[in-house]
Each structure stands twice: as structure tokens, then as C-alpha cells.
Amino acid sequence: xxxxxxxxxxxxxxxxxxxxxxxxxxxxxxxxxxxxxxxxxxxxxxxxxxxxxxxxxxxxxxxxxxxxxxxxxxxxxxxxxxxxxxxxxxxxxxxxxxxxxxxxxxxxxxxxxxxxxxxxxxxxxxxxxxxxxxxxxxxxxxxxxxxxxxxxxxxxxxxxxxxxxxxxxxxxxxxxxxxxxxxxxxxxxxxxxxxxxxxxxxxxxxxxxxxxxxxxxxxxxxxxxxxxxxxxxxxxxxxxxxxxxxxxxxxxxxxxxxxxxxxxxxxxxxxxxxxxxxxxxxxxxxxxxxxxxxxxxxxxxxxxxxxxxxxxxxxxxxxxxxxxxxxxxxxxxxxxxxxxxxxxxxxxxxxxxxxxxxxxxxxxxxxxxxxxxxxxxxxxxxxxxxxxxxxxxxxxxxxxxxxxxxxxxxxxxxxxxxxxxxxxxxxxxxxxxxxxxxxxxxxxxxxxxxxxxxxxxxxxxxxxxxxxxxxxxxxxxxxxxxxxxxxxxxxxxxxxxxxxxxxxxxxxxxxxxxxxxxxxxxxxxxxxxxxxxxxxxxxxxxxxxxxxxxxxxxxxxxxxxxxxxxxxxxxxxxxxxxxxxxxxxxxxxxxxxxxxxxxxxxxxxxxxxxxxxxxxxxxxxxxxxxxxxxxxxxxxxxxxxxxxxxxxxxxxxxxxxxxxxxxxxxxxxxxxxxxxxxxxxxxxxxxxxxxxxxxxxxxxxxxxxxxxxxxxxxxxxxxxxxxxxxxxxxxxxxxxxxxxxxxxxxxxxxxxxxxxxxxxxxxxxxxxxxxxxxxxxxxxxxxxxxxxxxxxxxxxxxxxxxxxxxxxxx
Numbered sequence: 001x002x003x004x005x006x007x008x009x010x011x012x013x014x015x016x017x018x019x020x021x022x023x024x025x026x027x028x029x030x031x032x033x034x035x036x037x038x039x040x041x042x043x044x045x046x047x048x049x050x051x052x053x054x055x056x057x058x059x060x061x062x063x064x065x066x067x068x069x070x071x072x073x074x075x076x077x078x079x080x081x082x083x084x085x086x087x088x089x090x091x092x093x094x095x096x097x098x099x100x101x102x103x104x105x106x107x108x109x110x111x112x113x114x115x116x117x118x119x120x121x122x123x124x125x126x127x128x129x130x131x132x133x134x135x136x137x138x139x140x141x142x143x144x145x146x147x148x149x150x151x152x153x154x155x156x157x158x159x160x161x162x163x164x165x166x167x168x169x170x171x172x173x174x175x176x177x178x179x180x181x182x183x184x185x186x187x188x189x190x191x192x193x194x195x196x197x198x199x200x201x202x203x204x205x206x207x208x209x210x211x212x213x214x215x216x217x218x219x220x221x222x223x224x225x226x227x228x229x230x231x232x233x234x235x236x237x238x239x240x241x242x243x244x245x246x247x248x249x250x251x252x253x254x255x256x257x258x259x260x261x262x263x264x265x266x267x268x269x270x271x272x273x274x275x276x277x278x279x280x281x282x283x284x285x286x287x288x289x290x291x292x293x294x295x296x297x298x299x300x301x302x303x304x305x306x307x308x309x310x311x312x313x314x315x316x317x318x319x320x321x322x323x324x325x326x327x328x329x330x331x332x333x334x335x336x337x338x339x340x341x342x343x344x345x346x347x348x349x350x351x352x353x354x355x356x357x358x359x360x361x362x363x364x365x366x367x368x369x370x371x372x373x374x375x376x377x378x379x380x381x382x383x384x385x386x387x388x389x390x391x392x393x394x395x396x397x398x399x400x401x402x403x404x405x406x407x408x409x410x411x412x413x414x415x416x417x418x419x420x421x422x423x424x425x426x427x428x429x430x431x432x433x434x435x436x437x438x439x440x441x442x443x444x445x446x447x448x449x450x451x452x453x454x455x456x457x458x459x460x461x462x463x464x465x466x467x468x469x470x471x472x473x474x475x476x477x478x479x480x481x482x483x484x485x486x487x488x489x490x491x492x493x494x495x496x497x498x499x500x501x502x503x504x505x506x507x508x509x510x511x512x513x514x515x516x517x518x519x520x521x522x523x524x525x526x527x528x529x530x531x532x533x534x535x536x537x538x539x540x541x542x543x544x545x546x547x548x549x550x551x552x553x554x555x556x557x558x559x560x561x562x563x564x565x566x567x568x569x570x571x572x573x574x575x576x577x578x579x580x581x582x583x584x585x586x587x588x589x590x591x592x593x594x595x596x597x598x599x600x601x602x603x604x605x606x607x608x609x610x611x612x613x614x615x616x617x618x619x620x621x622x623x624x625x626x627x628x629x630x631x632x633x634x635x636x637x638x639x640x641x642x643x644x645x646x647x648x649x650x651x652x653x654x655x656x657x658x659x660x661x662x663x664x665x666x667x668x669x670x671x672x673x674x675x676x677x678x679x680x681x682x683x684x685x686x687x688x689x690x691x692x693x694x695x696x697x698x699x700x701x702x703x704x705x706x707x708x709x710x711x712x713x714x715x716x717x718x719x720x721x722x723x724x725x726x727x728x729x730x731x732x733x734x735x736x737x738x739x740x741x742x743x744x745x746x747x748x749x750x751x752x753x754x755x756x757x758x759x760x761x762x763x764x765x766x767x768x769x770x771x772x773x774x775x776x777x778x779x780x781x782x783x784x785x786x787x788x789x790x791x792x793x794x795x796x797x798x799x800x801x802x803x804x805x806x807x808x809x810x
Contacts, residue, residue, distance in 0.1 A: 009055040010107040012114075013048055013194075018314060024050035025130030025190035030339050038310060043303050044335045047118060048125075048194025049111045053132050055104050056165050056189045063098035066185070073169075078178045081390050081409060084171050091169035096162055108161060109154050112193070119195050124270070125151040126196040126337075127160040129167055132188045144173035144405060145189065149196060149228060150276040157193070164191045175409040197337060200269040200277075201329020203291040204229035205239060206425050207300050208342055209246075209308040210320040212433065213371065213424055215345035216503035217320065218575065219257065220244045220301040223425045224291045226282055227267030229324060229337075235402045235419060235426025236279070238262040238369075238442045240290050244301040245575040245643070253644030256294050257575055258499070258568045262423060263287055263442075288554055292327070299334050300325050307339045320345070344433040351483035353507060353788070356461035362470035365450060366418065368443025370459075370466030371429045373504060376438050377457040377472040378415035380450045383407075397458060399450050403428040411435065416458035418446045418468060440466035464500030480788055482509045488794040490772075491779035493583075494787060495758055497521070499569045502576035505784050509791060512580035512647075513573060514706065514781020515758035518632070519589055521569035523597065526562055527551070530628035532599025533558035539599040548599055559631060566635035567643070574645040581649055583683060583706060583756075583781075586632055588653040590615045611720065616654025616685075621663045633671035640678065651683040651706060656690060658697045665701055675703070683754070686744045687711035695747030705748050706781070709759030709768075713737045732761040738771055745775040754778050762786075766793055773797045 016024055016032025024032070028050040035045045060066060072090040077083055116123050129145030146167035148160040167173070168189040177184055197204075205224030210217045223232055223239040231237045241260040248255075264282050271278040292300075304323055312319040324338035356375045381396040383389060386406065392398065394413040402421045403411060411417060411431050419428045422441035432439035438460040440446075450456065450468065457473035460466045491511035496502060497520030522530075528548055532539050536558070539545050548558070555561040574582045590610035595601050603624075607613040619625040639645050650673065655661045665675055665682060675682050684691065684698055687708030691698055695705070713732040714721045721730045731737070741757070748755035756779035761768040763786035772780055773794060782790050 007107040007111075009052055009058075009104045010111045011050045011052060012111065013045070013050075016050060018311075022132055023052050023054065023190070024192075025053060025132050025188075026340065027128060027130035027338060028190055028192040029130075031192055031194065031337075033310075033314075034307070034336055034339055038306060038336070041306055041310075043306060044333055046195035046197055046335055046337065047115065048192060049115070050130070051104075051108060051161055051191040051193065053188035053190045056168075059098050059100060059104070059165065060095065062101060065094050065098050068094050069169075069185070073174070073184055076174070076178075078175045078409065081392075084174065084409060088169050088171045088174050091174075092166040095166040095169065098165075100158065100162065105158060108158060108193075112154070112157055115193075115195060123152075124149075124196040124198075125157060125160075126192075126194050127151050127157065127164060128192045128194070129164040130190045130192050131168065131173075132190065144176050144408075145170060148276065149230070150200075150270050151196075161191045161193070165189055170406065172405045172408040175412070179412070194337075197326035197328045197335045198330045199326035199328065200228050200267075202327035202332075203227070204324070204326040204337075205232045205291075207304045207323045207325060208320070208345075208425070209304050209322075210342060210345055211243075211503050212342070212345050212429075214373075214503040214507070216506060216576065217318075218246045218578065219503070220246060220249075220304045221425075222292075222297055222300050222304075222325075223262075223423055224325075225262065225264045225267065226286055226291050227269050228277060229268075229326060230277075231266060231268050231279070232423070232425065233324075233427060234404055235422030235428050235441065237264050237266060237423070238421060239264065239423045239425070240292065241423060242290075242292065242297045243572070244298065245571075245578070245645075246305065247578060248575070248644035249298070249301060250305070251644055253642065254298050255643045256297050257643065258572050259290060261288075261290060264291065265421075296327065296334060303334070303336050307336070311339070311341070344430070351481060353480045353482055355478045355480070355785070356459075357476050357478075357785070358457070358459050358461060358469075359474040359476060362457065362473055365453060365456065365468045365470055366440070366443045366446045367468075368418070368440040368446070368466050369422075369424055369429075370462070370464055371417075371424065371432050371439035371441060372437070372460045374436070374438040375457065375459045375461050375473075375475045375477075376416040377455060379455050380453050382447050382451045383410075384447065397450075397456055399446055401447060402426070403431070416440075418443055418450065418458060420444055420446050438466070440468060443468070463498055482507075482788070485509055485788070485791065486795055487511075488791060488798050490777065490794050490798065491756075492787060492791050492794065493581075493756070493758075493779050493781040495781050495783050496573055498524075499572035501784075502573045506576040508784060508787045510577070510580070510787060511779065512577050513582040514756050514779055515651075516570065516573050516582055516584045518566060518570060518584060518587055519593075521566055522587065522589070523593075525569055526565045528562075528598040529594060529600035529603055530562055530631050531603040531625070532597070533562055534627055534631075536599070538602055540602060541599075544599050551598075559634075562631045563635045563638060566632065567638040570635065570648070571639045571643045571645055574639060574643075574648050577647070578645060579647050582645075582647055583649045583651050583758075584636065585651045585653050585685070586620070586629070586636075588616050609720070611714075617652050617660050617664050618654070618656065620652075621660075621667050626667070629667070630671055633668055633673055637672045640680065641672075646679055649681045649683055649704070651685060652702070653685040653708070654687060654711070655684050655698075656688055658694055658701065661698060661701045685711075687715070689715055689740065692740050692744045692747065695744060696751060699748070699751035699753050702753070704754030704756070705744060707741055707744055707755070707757040707759065707777075709737070709741070709757060709761040712740060712759075713761075716740055732759065733765055733768060741771070742775050745772075745777050748778075749776065756781055762790060769793055770797050773801060 013035035018033040128147040243258040398414040417439040493514030497517035552561040595604040620629040681703040683704040684702040686705040758781040
């Protein structure tokens with residue numbers, strides 16, 4: 001500790017710990033704690049000092065301001081927006097015009113001189129409000145008070161401190177204190193004055209040690225954009241998003257799990273001619289590339305985890321954290337500029353599952369990033385400027401370009417929120433989560449498209465993509481406390497293809513993923529035929545060639561585009577359920593489905609019955625597709641070896657003959673996926689009668705069987721399930737189909753191989769689930785919406801079939 005800095009009204013960061021919140025507020029006590037305790041562990045924190053809450057108290061006391069403030073605020077009706085604005089403005093005026101004692105001014109400027117001696121005379125400052133009831137585990141007060149950036153010179157500094165003191169009475173801060181039950185006159189304000197990192201020349205953003213959307217705790221989620229970080233926090237830009245998986249990162253796998261490119265249309269930089277900060281447009285090149293390199297993402301993740309570990313140890317419990325980071329464009333280093341407990345997602349009851357389902361959908365009006373998983377309806381109210389907030393009515397859907405902390409009193413009355421701009425950690429998203437209302441951010445053009453539309457339904461219950469439907473749609477809600485649900489002996493797994501819902505789905509009671517379909521990722525994220533990516537010169541349509549070039553131009557090669565997108569999608573699913581098994585099925589598009597991908601028509605045959613044609617295993621070693629299979633294998637190798645997600649089991653679909661399976665397994669080994677190496681297991685779909693008849697032979701090549709009841713039923717019965725004429729003869733419950741399933745399960749057991757089923761039948765038919773339990777199948781994999789229902793049913797079946805057996809394991 002440097003006692004030379006000690007004063008009545010000023011404390012430097014090296015004199016402050018997290019226990020000093022009553023003296024310097026939550027933000028500054030955390031900065032002091034980080035500066036003192038985390039710098040020795042490799043975290044860079046800029047130096048600074050606090051103007052203490054004692055200074056705030058003395059300023060108001062000597063000015064005789066307390067009585068005037070009571071007169072301005074006593075009897076306030078926070079629901080009256082106009083009255084709130086008028087009284088808040090009066091309170092701020094009282095504080096701003098309360099004179100600073102000379103002793104306070106002298107201490108501030110002396111400390112400023114010490115910082116200039118440390119950093120140089122060209123030092124710019126960030127002057128940030130820090131309330132004594134702030135950054136608490138249950139109330140963050142995030143964005144309630146003002147901060148001032150790029151502050152230079154004695155007079156600018158003193159004025160900025162004065163304005164920060166006054167900002168304790170912003171409209172939003174007053175409303176927030178009332179909502180949280182804090183007394184206006186028992187919350188004091190401190191001010192943090194710190195070196196400003198030159199992120200105007202680089203990038204900045206935020207990080208969470210959990211997924212802020214679902215509350216999933218095994219990831220670090222990082223948002224970033226160019227320039228000073230206010231645009232990310234306020235939602236003025238759609239930022240880049242990066243996800244790092246905690247368990248594998250801590251085990252030494254230094255790989256980013258997932259990257260999402262944001263539009264980043266503007267950046268905040270230092271202004272000229274006395275302007276502190278200004279927003280300027282980003283270039284096309286800046287928008288098209290990520291604002292951080294992978295190594296920098298991992299540095300921020302390392303910071304976040306060290307912060308979480310330190311603060312958790314201080315609190316004596318797990319404590320998810322919300323940090324702010326900034327990259328200095330001069331020295332190229334990453335700095336921690338704020339750390340506080342996360343206050344929304346971490347307080348959810350993870351064992352209580354709320355399931356919303358929209359039943360009747362109207363026309364989709366806009367789409368964007370979903371915040372939360374809820375649904376709400378109401379009349380649209382487009383707000384283009386703050387003055388229009390006074391006419392906002394409770395229960396309306398707030399639609400705006402973006403939101404700011406000043407809007408929070410109105411946001412609390414909204415049924416839902418839709419903004420043109422912003423990412424998952426912007427102001428609108430954070431407030432919506434805290435309020436428990438659905439929001440859609442980054443819905444470009446929403447203010448124009450929704451104007452005058454009347455009632456709409458905002459749905460965040462359909463994955464990461466949120467939708468605004470025309471009209472008031474019917475929807476249902478179901479709540480289940482899964483902590484009370486017993487676990488059956490039969491493993492209950494989930495079918496999943498969409499990485500965007502993986503974290504949320506992982507909260508269902510489950511034993512892993514029995515079927516992860518990569519077709520969803522190829523069709524919705526990659527969107528292009530793998531061979532068209534490798535051989536664009538063979539694509540005849542010039543528009544398709546241009547689209548292929550646009551998809552891949554920012555990657556080192558078209559192959560890297562395919563491999564990265566597929567690896568990140570599969571990796572996200574595997575990380576969500578880690579270390580439980582995740583069975584990933586290699587591609588099983590039919591030729592007509594592959595032809596529908598970008599550039600695909602020139603690489604696929606025209607078949608009269610694609611269902612029985614060039615699909616599954618037959619493609620993998622065939623000259624017409626083997627290059628595409630090599631890309632799939634490279635992606636899976638990256639997931640298992642580089643990302644460290646060795647819970648991934650690979651599965652081969654539609655394998656007609658034993659020697660075909662042997663060729664595929666040998667080809668996988670050539671591509672670095674050798675069965676048994678690094679624990680790799682390879683399953684085969686059991687969906688062709690020959691898989692059952694020759695189950696013993698297939699068992700020599702594969703480690704497990706997953707029964708595809710859909711294809712198995714149509715091949716046993718000789719029914720094309722896509723044919724409307726004979727569809728009435730298609731039934732997975734037919735005695736012949738059930739007998740084939742029984743033989744498959746018994747054959748797997750006889751050969752000590754895993755047996756599971758991933759078809760739709762157990763979800764639809766209770767009698768199918770009963771048959772499977774009777775046969776002793778190892779696992780049943782279900783669509784997420786069937787998991788709870790079938791789990792209850794299987795428990796009942798197991799009790800009925802084995803009344804004298806041991807009770808089911810919790």
C-alpha cells in the first residue's frame with residue numbers, strides 16, 4: 001500500500017479492497033481488489049483512484065442540500081414518467097451546484113498529477129460513477145449512473161466528478177432504487193478515476209463466466225467490437241461473440257469453441273477539437289473480420305476464469321462474474337476494466353424447466369437474436385425519440401432502434417422489447433433478462449417493419465432466432481421441477497441438431513445426446529455443398545459462384561470454412577452435454593437434399609427414389625463424394641482432438657453391408673479418426689434389415705447400434721413413407737418391426753455392444769416405449785419436447801416390470 005496517496009477524500013486502487021464498498025462503491029472496490037490481488041496472477045488492470053463516498057456526503061452536507069433533495073423526491077410516484085423526469089432533474093441540479101470544498105479539489109488534482117507521473121502527460125481518464133449499493137450479487141445497478149470518457153485537464157476532471165455525483169439522481173437510478181427497495185438517502189456515490197485504455201484504437205467489450213441467455217455455467221461468453229466499449233454495453237452495435245468451454249480450456253485445450261461475426265457498424269473513438277468521444281462508421285473490412293484474434297479471446301477467457309475463481313473464493317461459493325475488458329491499441333495488451341457478480345442468469349432455478357410453445361403462428365414480420373425463452377403478445381409501440389416514452393402504456397411491445405439506461409422505467413412496463421440493433425449482452429438484452437420478459441435484439445428494420453402493425457406476438461421459444469408474428473398468437477406454458485424427477489435405469493437421451501438451443505436443452509434431465517444430426521448445421525450454417533466449396537469452377541451458375549466466394553472469402557480456404565463451421569456447431573452441442581456421451585451422426589442427406597444446397601446441383605445424380613439411393617455410408621468412400629467425407633472427418637477430428645471434446649461418439653448411417661462398414665471405418669482411420677484411439681467409439685445406425693440379420697458381423701466393426709425406427713419400419717414393411725398412396729401401411733408398431741427391434745437389441749447385448757433407439761416412435765407411441773423397456777434396450781433418444789413425458793412413462797414401466805428390483809437411481 002502506498003500511504004503517500006492517502007487522503008480524506010481520495011484513495012488509490014492499491015489502498016482498496018472489495019471490503020471497501022461502503023467507502024468507494026461497488027465498481028471501485030472491485031477495481032481495487034482486482035488491481036491489488038489479480039495483477040500478480042497475470043491480469044492487467046489500469047491504475048487509478050477513488051473519490052470516496054465521504055466526499056459526496058461532505059459536499060451535500062456543506063451545501064445544505066439534504067433538505068432540498070427531500071423536498072424534490074419525497075412522495076415521488078415512479079410510475080408517473082413526467083413527474084419522475086421533473087423531480088430527477090431538480091435533484092441533479094441541486095447536487096451539481098453544490099460547491100466542492102477546496103480540500104476535495106486539491107486532493108483530486110494531486111492524485112491526477114500522480115497518475116500523469118506514472119503514465120505521461122498525455123494521459124486520458126475514464127471517470128466512472130460507483131455507488132455504495134452497486135455491483136452486488138443481487139442488484140448490479142449496471143448503467144444507472146453516468147461515466148465520462150477521454151477526460152483531460154484539471155477542469156474537465158473536476159467537472160466530470162461533479163457530474164458523476166449528480167448522476168445518482170438520474171431517472172433510471174431513482175426508479176431502480178425504488179424497485180430494489182433502496183433508500184435514496186442511504187445510497188452514496190463514489191467516483192473511480194482511472195487511466196483510460198486506448199481501446200479507441202483497438203477493441204473492447206464484455207465477458208460472462210456463464211451463458212447470459214440460458215445460465216449454462218460451463219462456458220465463458222465474450223462480446224466485443226471496435227473502439228470504446230460503450231457501444232457494446234448500450235447495444236448500439238451487434239458485436240462479435242466468442243464462446244470458450246471452461247472444462248476443456250482448464251484442461252489445456254486452448255481453442256475457441258464458437259465464433260459469431262457481428263456487423264459492428266460503428267465504433268466510438270476520441271473526438272477532435274475538445275470532443276471527448278464520437279461515433280464513426282467502421283469500414284467494410286472491419287465489419288467482415290473479427291475484432292479479436294483467437295489468442296486474445298483466450299486471454300480474456302483466462303482473465304474471466306481467474307476473476308471468477310478469486311471472487312468465488314472470497315464469497316465462499318460459486319460466483320459467476322460479468323467483466324469488462326479493453327484492448328489497448330498502443331501496446332496491444334488486454335486490460336480488465338471492471339468486474340462484478342452476474343445478477344440475472346446465475347439466479348435462475350436451473351432445476352425448474354419452463355417450456356413455452358407457440359401453437360398458432362401468424363406471418364413472420366421480423367427476426368433477430370432471441371433473449372430468453374418466453375413468449376408475449378401486445379400492441380406495438382414504436383419509440384424513435386425519448387420524448388415519446390411518456391405516452392408508452394403498460395403491456396405494449398416496445399420497438400426501438402436501441403435502448404439506453406434512461407428508458408428503464410418504461411421498459412419495466414413493456415410486454416416485450418424489440419430493437420434494430422444490439423447483441424445478447426447489450427442494454428436491452430440485460431434489462432429484459434432481469435425483468436423476465438422476452439426481447440429480440442439485432443432485428444434490423446424492426447422500427448419500420450412493425451410500425452402500424454397493431455398487435456404482435458414476440459416469440460423467443462424457438463431457438464436462438466427470435467420471431468415477431470403478426471397478431472396475437474396462442475401459446476402454452478408448462479413448468480416442471482426436474483429436481484424431484486427420478487432417473488430411470490433406461491438411459492434417456494435427446495435428439496438434437498441445432499447448436500443454438502444446446503445450452504438450454506442441456507438442463508433437461510438426460511443422459512447425453514443419442515443423435516446429433518450434422519445435416520442441420522450443414523443446411524443452416526454452412527449452406528453450401530462441400531464439393532462446390534472445393535470445386536467452385538464446376539458450379540455453372542455465376543450467381544452461385546459469387547455466393548460461394550462471399551461465404552468463404554474471409555477464411556484461409558473454402559475447406560477451412562466448412563471444417564470450422566461444422567466443428568463449432570458440433571462442438572457447441574458436445575460442450576453443452578460434456579462429459580456425457582454425444583453421438584454424432586455423419587451426414588445422411590439424400591441426393592435430392594444435397595442438390596438443394598448452394599452449388600449442389602452439379603455434383604448430385606438425379607435419382608427416382610433417393611430414399612434408397614446414394615446416401616449414408618455408400619457416399620463416404622465413393623469417388624463422387626469422398627472429398628466431402630474427408631471434410632466431415634477433419635471437422636470431427638478438430639472437435640475431439642483440438643477442442644478436447646472426446647465425449648463425441650461418431651455414427652455411420654445407412655450402412656447396407658458389413659464390408660461397406662469396414663471400408664468406411666478404414667477410411668476414417670486414414671483421416672485421423674481411428675477407432676479406439678483417444679477413446680473413440682464408432683456406432684452404426686441399425687435401420688436396414690441386414691443390420692439386424694448380420695448383427696454379429698456388424699458388431700466386429702462397430703461399438704454400438706442406434707436403431708433408426710423410421711427407415712427400419714419402411715424397409716421391413718416395404719413402404720415408402722413419403723408416398724401418400726401407401727402411407728397408411730407405414731407403422732413402426734407392426735409386429736414384424738417390433739420383432740426386428742427385439743432381435744437387434746438382443747444381438748447387441750450378445751456382443752456386448754450398446755443398443756439405443758433414436759427414431760420418432762418412442763416419442764409418439766407409449767406402447768413402443770413399453771416394448772423397448774421390455775427388450776432391455778440401453779438408451780432411448782427423444783426429441784426435447786418428449787423427454788419429460790417419456791421419462792415419467794419409462795419410470796412407470798420399470799416399476800411395473802420389476803416390482804422387486806432396486807428403486808430407480810436419483
